[in-house]
Amino acid sequence: MSKSDRLRTIKVEYLARVEGEGGLFIRIKGASVAEVKLHIFEPPRFFEAFMRGRRFDEAPDITARICGICPVAYQMSAAHAMEAACGVALPAQLRALRRLMYCGEWIESHALHVFLLHAPDFLGYQDAIQMAGRHRDLVQCGLRLKKLGNRLVALLGGREIHPVNVRVGGFYRVPAKAELQQIAGELERAQHEAVMATRALAKLKFPDFEQDYEFVALRHPDEYPLTEGRLVSNKGLDIPIEAFFDHFAEEQVPYSTALHCVRKGRGNYLVGPLARFNLNFDRLSRGAQKLAQDIGLVPPVRNPFKSILARMIELVYAFEEALKLISEYEPPAAPCVPVSPRAGLGHGCTEAPRGILYHRYRIDEHGIIEDAKIVPPTAQNQRTIENDLRAFVAARLRLTDEKLTWLCEQAVRNYDPCISCSTHALRVRITRE
Numbered sequence: 097m098s099k100s101d102r103l104r105t106i107k108v109e110y111l112a113r114v115e116g117e118g119g120l121f122i123r124i125k126g127a128s129v130a131e132v133k134l135h136i137f138e139p140p141r142f143f144e145a146f147m148r149g150r151r152f153d154e155a156p157d158i159t160a161r162i163c164g165i166c167p168v169a170y171q172m173s174a175a176h177a178m179e180a181a182c183g184v185a186l187p188a189q190l191r192a193l194r195r196l197m198y199c200g201e202w203i204e205s206h207a208l209h210v211f212l213l214h215a216p217d218f219l220g221y222q223d224a225i226q227m228a229g230r231h232r233d234l235v236q237c238g239l240r241l242k243k244l245g246n247r248l249v250a251l252l253g254g255r256e257i258h259p260v261n262v263r264v265g266g267f268y269r270v271p272a273k274a275e276l277q278q279i280a281g282e283l284e285r286a287q288h289e290a291v292m293a294t295r296a297l298a299k300l301k302f303p304d305f306e307q308d309y310e311f312v313a314l315r316h317p318d319e320y321p322l323t324e325g326r327l328v329s330n331k332g333l334d335i336p337i338e339a340f341f342d343h344f345a346e347e348q349v350p351y352s353t354a355l356h357c358v359r360k361g362r363g364n365y366l367v368g369p370l371a372r373f374n375l376n377f378d379r380l381s382r383g384a385q386k387l388a389q390d391i392g393l394v395p396p397v398r399n400p401f402k403s404i405l406a407r408m409i410e411l412v413y414a415f416e417e418a419l420k421l422i423s424e425y426e427p428p429a430a431p432c433v434p435v436s437p438r439a440g441l442g443h444g445c446t447e448a449p450r451g452i453l454y455h456r457y458r459i460d461e462h463g464i465i466e467d468a469k470i471v472p473p474t475a476q477n478q479r480t481i482e483n484d485l486r487a488f489v490a491a492r493l494r495l496t497d498e499k500l501t502w503l504c505e506q507a508v509r510n511y512d513p514c515i516s517c518s519t520h521a522l523r524v525r526i527t528r529e
Contacts, residue, residue: 147468168201169448181442189428197252203245205449211238266432287415294408298391306398311371337445364479367451369406437463
Protein backbone atom coordinates (compact mmCIF):
# COMPACT_ATOMS: atom_id res chain seq x y z
CA MET A 97 0.00 0.00 0.00
CA SER A 98 1.40 3.38 -0.99
CA LYS A 99 1.67 6.26 1.44
CA SER A 100 -1.11 8.06 -0.37
CA ASP A 101 -3.47 5.14 0.26
CA ARG A 102 -2.55 4.47 3.89
CA LEU A 103 -5.50 4.89 6.26
CA ARG A 104 -5.22 6.17 9.82
CA THR A 105 -8.03 6.60 12.30
CA ILE A 106 -7.99 8.91 15.32
CA LYS A 107 -10.81 7.94 17.64
CA VAL A 108 -11.75 9.21 21.08
CA GLU A 109 -14.66 7.22 22.45
CA TYR A 110 -15.40 9.63 25.32
CA LEU A 111 -14.08 13.17 25.45
CA ALA A 112 -12.74 14.05 28.90
CA ARG A 113 -13.03 17.38 30.72
CA VAL A 114 -16.06 18.55 28.77
CA GLU A 115 -19.64 18.82 30.00
CA GLY A 116 -21.74 15.97 28.58
CA GLU A 117 -21.10 12.88 26.48
CA GLY A 118 -19.33 13.07 23.16
CA GLY A 119 -16.59 11.48 21.12
CA LEU A 120 -14.30 12.27 18.22
CA PHE A 121 -13.64 10.43 14.95
CA ILE A 122 -11.02 11.49 12.42
CA ARG A 123 -10.11 9.49 9.31
CA ILE A 124 -6.83 10.25 7.57
CA LYS A 125 -6.08 8.95 4.09
CA GLY A 126 -2.47 9.30 3.09
CA ALA A 127 -1.52 12.97 3.27
CA SER A 128 -5.02 14.37 3.74
CA VAL A 129 -7.78 14.43 6.33
CA ALA A 130 -10.72 12.60 4.79
CA GLU A 131 -13.31 12.91 7.55
CA VAL A 132 -13.87 14.66 10.88
CA LYS A 133 -16.89 13.99 13.08
CA LEU A 134 -17.60 15.38 16.51
CA HIS A 135 -19.90 12.65 17.76
CA ILE A 136 -22.49 13.88 20.24
CA PHE A 137 -24.32 10.83 21.47
CA GLU A 138 -25.91 12.15 24.64
CA PRO A 139 -29.64 11.36 24.40
CA PRO A 140 -31.75 14.26 23.08
CA ARG A 141 -33.71 15.95 25.86
CA PHE A 142 -36.52 17.62 23.86
CA PHE A 143 -36.78 20.78 25.95
CA GLU A 144 -38.40 22.70 23.14
CA ALA A 145 -41.12 20.07 22.77
CA PHE A 146 -42.17 19.87 26.39
CA MET A 147 -42.21 23.67 26.72
CA ARG A 148 -45.29 23.65 24.51
CA GLY A 149 -48.47 23.86 26.55
CA ARG A 150 -46.74 25.35 29.62
CA ARG A 151 -47.36 28.85 30.96
CA PHE A 152 -45.12 31.68 29.78
CA ASP A 153 -43.92 32.42 33.31
CA GLU A 154 -42.64 28.84 33.74
CA ALA A 155 -40.06 29.25 30.97
CA PRO A 156 -37.18 30.64 33.09
CA ASP A 157 -37.45 27.86 35.68
CA ILE A 158 -37.84 25.04 33.15
CA THR A 159 -35.05 26.11 30.83
CA ALA A 160 -32.66 26.67 33.76
CA ARG A 161 -32.64 22.88 34.13
CA ILE A 162 -31.00 22.48 30.73
CA CYS A 163 -27.59 23.16 32.23
CA GLY A 164 -26.10 23.09 35.73
CA ILE A 165 -23.13 25.26 34.71
CA CYS A 166 -24.93 28.05 32.83
CA PRO A 167 -28.53 28.04 34.16
CA VAL A 168 -28.52 31.84 34.51
CA ALA A 169 -28.02 32.22 30.76
CA TYR A 170 -31.07 30.07 30.07
CA GLN A 171 -33.16 31.94 32.62
CA MET A 172 -32.16 35.33 31.24
CA SER A 173 -32.72 34.49 27.58
CA ALA A 174 -36.11 32.95 28.42
CA ALA A 175 -37.18 35.88 30.61
CA HIS A 176 -36.10 38.44 28.01
CA ALA A 177 -38.00 36.63 25.28
CA MET A 178 -41.20 36.45 27.36
CA GLU A 179 -40.93 40.10 28.38
CA ALA A 180 -40.51 41.05 24.72
CA ALA A 181 -43.57 39.00 23.78
CA CYS A 182 -45.59 40.75 26.50
CA GLY A 183 -44.26 44.23 25.75
CA VAL A 184 -42.53 44.76 29.10
CA ALA A 185 -39.28 46.64 29.79
CA LEU A 186 -37.43 46.41 33.11
CA PRO A 187 -36.34 49.48 35.10
CA ALA A 188 -32.62 50.17 35.35
CA GLN A 189 -32.00 48.64 38.78
CA LEU A 190 -33.64 45.33 37.95
CA ARG A 191 -31.70 45.21 34.71
CA ALA A 192 -28.47 45.90 36.66
CA LEU A 193 -29.24 43.08 39.10
CA ARG A 194 -29.66 40.65 36.24
CA ARG A 195 -26.33 41.77 34.83
CA LEU A 196 -24.75 41.27 38.25
CA MET A 197 -26.14 37.76 38.50
CA TYR A 198 -24.81 37.03 35.01
CA CYS A 199 -21.36 38.16 36.20
CA GLY A 200 -21.55 35.48 38.87
CA GLU A 201 -22.20 32.83 36.23
CA TRP A 202 -19.32 34.02 34.04
CA ILE A 203 -17.02 33.89 37.06
CA GLU A 204 -17.92 30.37 38.14
CA SER A 205 -18.02 28.97 34.59
CA HIS A 206 -14.80 30.59 33.35
CA ALA A 207 -12.94 29.63 36.53
CA LEU A 208 -14.09 26.02 36.22
CA HIS A 209 -13.02 25.78 32.59
CA VAL A 210 -9.72 27.64 32.80
CA PHE A 211 -8.25 26.17 35.97
CA LEU A 212 -9.76 22.70 36.20
CA LEU A 213 -10.55 21.67 32.61
CA HIS A 214 -8.25 23.57 30.25
CA ALA A 215 -5.04 24.42 32.11
CA PRO A 216 -4.06 20.73 32.57
CA ASP A 217 -3.72 20.46 28.77
CA PHE A 218 -1.09 23.18 28.57
CA LEU A 219 0.81 21.94 31.61
CA GLY A 220 0.88 18.29 30.49
CA TYR A 221 -1.52 16.66 32.94
CA GLN A 222 -4.48 14.34 32.43
CA ASP A 223 -6.61 16.22 34.97
CA ALA A 224 -6.59 18.92 37.65
CA ILE A 225 -5.99 16.37 40.42
CA GLN A 226 -2.67 15.38 38.86
CA MET A 227 -1.90 19.03 38.15
CA ALA A 228 -2.41 19.91 41.80
CA GLY A 229 0.70 17.94 42.73
CA ARG A 230 3.01 20.60 41.28
CA HIS A 231 0.57 23.47 40.71
CA ARG A 232 -1.45 23.41 43.90
CA ASP A 233 -1.74 27.21 44.07
CA LEU A 234 -3.24 27.37 40.58
CA VAL A 235 -5.88 24.75 41.35
CA GLN A 236 -6.75 26.36 44.68
CA CYS A 237 -7.06 29.73 42.97
CA GLY A 238 -9.55 28.27 40.50
CA LEU A 239 -11.59 26.69 43.26
CA ARG A 240 -11.72 29.96 45.22
CA LEU A 241 -12.81 31.98 42.21
CA LYS A 242 -15.44 29.46 41.22
CA LYS A 243 -16.80 29.32 44.76
CA LEU A 244 -17.15 33.10 44.83
CA GLY A 245 -18.98 33.11 41.51
CA ASN A 246 -21.35 30.49 42.90
CA ARG A 247 -21.95 32.65 45.97
CA LEU A 248 -22.88 35.63 43.82
CA VAL A 249 -25.34 33.52 41.83
CA ALA A 250 -26.84 32.15 45.06
CA LEU A 251 -27.16 35.63 46.57
CA LEU A 252 -29.26 36.82 43.64
CA GLY A 253 -30.74 33.56 42.44
CA GLY A 254 -31.63 31.80 45.67
CA ARG A 255 -29.24 28.91 45.14
CA GLU A 256 -26.04 28.14 43.23
CA ILE A 257 -27.36 25.55 40.78
CA HIS A 258 -30.63 26.02 38.89
CA PRO A 259 -31.52 29.32 40.64
CA VAL A 260 -35.14 29.91 41.60
CA ASN A 261 -35.32 33.68 42.17
CA VAL A 262 -35.54 34.90 38.55
CA ARG A 263 -39.01 35.51 37.12
CA VAL A 264 -40.54 37.11 34.07
CA GLY A 265 -40.59 40.79 35.01
CA GLY A 266 -37.62 40.72 37.37
CA PHE A 267 -37.02 38.77 40.59
CA TYR A 268 -39.10 37.31 43.38
CA ARG A 269 -36.82 38.99 45.90
CA VAL A 270 -34.09 41.60 45.60
CA PRO A 271 -31.16 41.90 48.03
CA ALA A 272 -30.64 44.71 50.50
CA LYS A 273 -27.70 46.97 49.76
CA ALA A 274 -25.84 45.62 52.79
CA GLU A 275 -26.08 42.06 51.47
CA LEU A 276 -24.22 43.00 48.32
CA GLN A 277 -21.68 45.14 50.14
CA GLN A 278 -20.76 42.17 52.34
CA ILE A 279 -19.37 40.31 49.35
CA ALA A 280 -17.62 43.31 47.78
CA GLY A 281 -14.39 42.87 49.73
CA GLU A 282 -14.06 39.26 48.61
CA LEU A 283 -14.72 40.28 45.01
CA GLU A 284 -11.92 42.87 45.20
CA ARG A 285 -9.43 40.29 46.49
CA ALA A 286 -10.55 37.78 43.89
CA GLN A 287 -10.22 40.33 41.10
CA HIS A 288 -6.60 40.94 42.10
CA GLU A 289 -5.99 37.19 42.26
CA ALA A 290 -7.51 36.75 38.78
CA VAL A 291 -5.17 39.41 37.38
CA MET A 292 -2.12 37.62 38.79
CA ALA A 293 -3.35 34.29 37.43
CA THR A 294 -3.90 35.84 33.98
CA ARG A 295 -0.30 37.07 33.89
CA ALA A 296 0.92 33.60 34.88
CA LEU A 297 -1.21 31.79 32.29
CA ALA A 298 -0.04 34.17 29.57
CA LYS A 299 3.37 32.46 29.81
CA LEU A 300 1.96 29.15 28.58
CA LYS A 301 3.08 27.85 25.19
CA PHE A 302 0.36 27.85 22.56
CA PRO A 303 0.32 25.77 19.38
CA ASP A 304 0.91 27.73 16.19
CA PHE A 305 -2.59 27.65 14.73
CA GLU A 306 -4.85 30.39 13.40
CA GLN A 307 -8.12 30.34 11.46
CA ASP A 308 -10.02 32.95 9.48
CA TYR A 309 -13.15 32.92 11.65
CA GLU A 310 -16.41 34.69 11.28
CA PHE A 311 -16.84 35.83 14.88
CA VAL A 312 -20.45 36.36 16.00
CA ALA A 313 -21.47 38.02 19.26
CA LEU A 314 -23.82 40.54 20.77
CA ARG A 315 -22.74 44.17 20.72
CA HIS A 316 -24.21 46.82 22.98
CA PRO A 317 -23.79 50.59 22.49
CA ASP A 318 -22.20 51.10 25.89
CA GLU A 319 -21.41 47.77 27.58
CA TYR A 320 -19.39 44.63 27.11
CA PRO A 321 -22.15 42.22 26.04
CA LEU A 322 -23.93 40.10 28.62
CA THR A 323 -27.68 40.44 28.36
CA GLU A 324 -28.54 42.79 25.48
CA GLY A 325 -27.42 44.05 22.08
CA ARG A 326 -27.49 43.47 18.34
CA LEU A 327 -25.91 40.46 16.69
CA VAL A 328 -22.77 41.44 14.81
CA SER A 329 -19.83 39.75 13.12
CA ASN A 330 -16.44 40.73 11.71
CA LYS A 331 -17.78 39.89 8.23
CA GLY A 332 -20.67 42.29 7.90
CA LEU A 333 -23.45 40.91 10.08
CA ASP A 334 -25.35 43.57 12.06
CA ILE A 335 -28.93 42.58 12.87
CA PRO A 336 -31.48 42.77 15.68
CA ILE A 337 -31.89 39.47 17.50
CA GLU A 338 -35.41 39.15 16.05
CA ALA A 339 -33.81 38.51 12.65
CA PHE A 340 -31.78 35.51 13.86
CA PHE A 341 -33.42 32.91 11.65
CA ASP A 342 -33.27 35.20 8.63
CA HIS A 343 -29.50 34.73 8.74
CA PHE A 344 -28.92 31.43 10.53
CA ALA A 345 -30.22 27.89 10.01
CA GLU A 346 -30.07 24.62 11.94
CA GLU A 347 -29.05 21.42 10.19
CA GLN A 348 -29.21 17.79 11.27
CA VAL A 349 -26.20 15.51 10.81
CA PRO A 350 -26.56 11.72 11.14
CA TYR A 351 -23.83 11.25 13.75
CA SER A 352 -24.97 13.85 16.30
CA THR A 353 -28.00 14.24 18.54
CA ALA A 354 -27.40 18.01 18.41
CA LEU A 355 -28.23 20.25 15.49
CA HIS A 356 -25.52 22.23 13.71
CA CYS A 357 -26.30 25.93 13.39
CA VAL A 358 -24.74 27.69 10.39
CA ARG A 359 -24.78 31.10 8.70
CA LYS A 360 -27.06 30.95 5.68
CA GLY A 361 -24.98 31.00 2.51
CA ARG A 362 -21.71 31.13 4.47
CA GLY A 363 -21.38 28.09 6.73
CA ASN A 364 -19.65 27.82 10.08
CA TYR A 365 -18.94 30.64 12.51
CA LEU A 366 -17.56 31.03 16.04
CA VAL A 367 -19.26 32.26 19.21
CA GLY A 368 -17.87 32.59 22.72
CA PRO A 369 -15.04 34.42 24.49
CA LEU A 370 -12.83 34.88 21.42
CA ALA A 371 -15.74 36.29 19.42
CA ARG A 372 -16.80 38.66 22.21
CA PHE A 373 -13.21 39.74 22.83
CA ASN A 374 -12.49 40.48 19.16
CA LEU A 375 -15.78 42.25 18.49
CA ASN A 376 -16.09 44.16 21.78
CA PHE A 377 -12.55 44.90 22.95
CA ASP A 378 -13.41 48.60 23.12
CA ARG A 379 -16.27 47.81 25.52
CA LEU A 380 -14.04 46.15 28.11
CA SER A 381 -13.16 48.10 31.25
CA ARG A 382 -9.90 50.03 31.15
CA GLY A 383 -8.34 47.60 33.59
CA ALA A 384 -9.25 44.56 31.50
CA GLN A 385 -8.05 46.28 28.31
CA LYS A 386 -4.70 47.18 29.86
CA LEU A 387 -4.22 43.68 31.21
CA ALA A 388 -4.90 42.21 27.76
CA GLN A 389 -2.42 44.61 26.18
CA ASP A 390 0.17 43.84 28.87
CA ILE A 391 0.07 40.12 28.05
CA GLY A 392 0.06 40.72 24.28
CA LEU A 393 -3.54 39.74 23.68
CA VAL A 394 -4.94 42.31 21.28
CA PRO A 395 -7.53 41.92 18.51
CA PRO A 396 -7.66 40.19 16.20
CA VAL A 397 -6.90 36.94 18.05
CA ARG A 398 -7.49 33.97 15.73
CA ASN A 399 -5.73 31.21 17.66
CA PRO A 400 -8.43 29.15 19.44
CA PHE A 401 -5.89 27.85 21.94
CA LYS A 402 -5.61 31.41 23.26
CA SER A 403 -9.27 31.31 24.21
CA ILE A 404 -8.01 30.43 27.70
CA LEU A 405 -6.57 33.95 27.91
CA ALA A 406 -9.72 35.56 26.50
CA ARG A 407 -11.68 33.77 29.24
CA MET A 408 -9.30 35.12 31.86
CA ILE A 409 -9.71 38.68 30.57
CA GLU A 410 -13.49 38.19 30.77
CA LEU A 411 -13.11 36.75 34.25
CA VAL A 412 -11.24 39.87 35.38
CA TYR A 413 -13.85 42.02 33.68
CA ALA A 414 -16.70 40.15 35.40
CA PHE A 415 -15.18 40.93 38.81
CA GLU A 416 -14.72 44.60 37.89
CA GLU A 417 -18.24 44.87 36.51
CA ALA A 418 -19.72 43.16 39.57
CA LEU A 419 -17.95 45.60 41.88
CA LYS A 420 -19.15 48.53 39.78
CA LEU A 421 -22.76 47.33 39.85
CA ILE A 422 -22.64 46.74 43.60
CA SER A 423 -21.22 50.22 44.26
CA GLU A 424 -24.05 51.80 42.22
CA TYR A 425 -26.84 49.63 43.58
CA GLU A 426 -29.93 51.09 45.16
CA PRO A 427 -32.79 48.67 45.90
CA PRO A 428 -35.68 49.11 43.46
CA ALA A 429 -39.16 50.01 44.67
CA ALA A 430 -40.39 46.51 43.82
CA PRO A 431 -38.62 43.24 42.93
CA CYS A 432 -40.52 42.94 39.66
CA VAL A 433 -42.84 44.71 37.26
CA PRO A 434 -46.27 43.26 36.49
CA VAL A 435 -46.46 41.19 33.31
CA SER A 436 -49.76 40.34 31.68
CA PRO A 437 -49.70 37.78 28.87
CA ARG A 438 -50.76 38.64 25.37
CA ALA A 439 -50.58 36.75 22.11
CA GLY A 440 -47.22 37.35 20.49
CA LEU A 441 -43.73 36.26 19.51
CA GLY A 442 -40.78 37.05 21.75
CA HIS A 443 -37.04 36.81 21.17
CA GLY A 444 -34.23 36.75 23.73
CA CYS A 445 -30.48 36.46 23.21
CA THR A 446 -27.80 36.73 25.89
CA GLU A 447 -24.11 35.85 26.11
CA ALA A 448 -23.72 32.56 27.95
CA PRO A 449 -20.11 31.86 28.99
CA ARG A 450 -19.72 29.79 25.81
CA GLY A 451 -21.43 32.26 23.45
CA ILE A 452 -24.77 33.56 22.29
CA LEU A 453 -27.86 31.71 23.55
CA TYR A 454 -30.96 32.47 21.49
CA HIS A 455 -34.57 31.81 22.61
CA ARG A 456 -37.81 32.38 20.71
CA TYR A 457 -41.32 31.73 22.03
CA ARG A 458 -44.80 32.11 20.64
CA ILE A 459 -47.54 32.45 23.26
CA ASP A 460 -51.29 32.82 22.99
CA GLU A 461 -53.50 35.41 24.67
CA HIS A 462 -53.63 33.30 27.84
CA GLY A 463 -49.85 33.05 28.06
CA ILE A 464 -49.65 29.43 26.96
CA ILE A 465 -46.52 28.54 25.00
CA GLU A 466 -47.42 27.41 21.50
CA ASP A 467 -43.89 27.11 20.12
CA ALA A 468 -40.36 27.25 21.50
CA LYS A 469 -36.96 27.50 19.83
CA ILE A 470 -33.63 27.39 21.67
CA VAL A 471 -30.22 27.63 19.95
CA PRO A 472 -27.36 26.98 22.41
CA PRO A 473 -23.74 28.07 21.87
CA THR A 474 -22.26 24.59 21.45
CA ALA A 475 -24.67 23.80 18.60
CA GLN A 476 -23.38 26.94 16.90
CA ASN A 477 -19.73 25.98 17.36
CA GLN A 478 -19.90 22.32 16.34
CA ARG A 479 -19.26 22.88 12.64
CA THR A 480 -16.37 25.21 13.46
CA ILE A 481 -14.83 22.65 15.83
CA GLU A 482 -14.86 20.06 13.05
CA ASN A 483 -13.41 22.48 10.49
CA ASP A 484 -10.69 23.54 12.91
CA LEU A 485 -9.75 19.93 13.63
CA ARG A 486 -9.50 19.22 9.91
CA ALA A 487 -6.98 22.05 9.46
CA PHE A 488 -5.18 21.35 12.74
CA VAL A 489 -4.63 17.66 11.96
CA ALA A 490 -3.65 18.29 8.33
CA ALA A 491 -0.64 20.31 9.50
CA ARG A 492 0.46 17.61 12.00
CA LEU A 493 0.18 14.35 10.09
CA ARG A 494 3.77 13.40 10.92
CA LEU A 495 2.91 13.02 14.59
CA THR A 496 2.19 9.61 16.08
CA ASP A 497 -1.44 8.61 16.53
CA GLU A 498 -1.05 8.85 20.31
CA LYS A 499 0.32 12.39 20.21
CA LEU A 500 -2.21 13.47 17.59
CA THR A 501 -5.10 12.07 19.62
CA TRP A 502 -3.97 13.97 22.70
CA LEU A 503 -3.66 17.24 20.78
CA CYS A 504 -7.09 16.79 19.17
CA GLU A 505 -8.70 16.34 22.58
CA GLN A 506 -7.00 19.55 23.71
CA ALA A 507 -8.24 21.33 20.61
CA VAL A 508 -11.86 20.38 21.34
CA ARG A 509 -11.56 21.74 24.86
CA ASN A 510 -10.63 25.17 23.45
CA TYR A 511 -14.36 25.74 22.87
CA ASP A 512 -15.50 24.52 26.31
CA PRO A 513 -18.31 22.53 24.67
CA CYS A 514 -21.42 22.06 26.78
CA ILE A 515 -22.82 18.93 25.17
CA SER A 516 -25.85 18.57 27.44
CA CYS A 517 -26.97 22.05 26.40
CA SER A 518 -26.78 21.17 22.73
CA THR A 519 -28.91 18.01 22.76
CA HIS A 520 -32.31 19.50 23.43
CA ALA A 521 -33.76 18.79 19.98
CA LEU A 522 -33.56 16.29 17.16
CA ARG A 523 -35.21 16.40 13.78
CA VAL A 524 -36.92 13.21 12.74
CA ARG A 525 -37.57 12.74 9.04
CA ILE A 526 -39.95 9.94 7.93
CA THR A 527 -40.04 8.83 4.31
CA ARG A 528 -42.89 6.66 3.10
CA GLU A 529 -42.81 4.70 -0.15
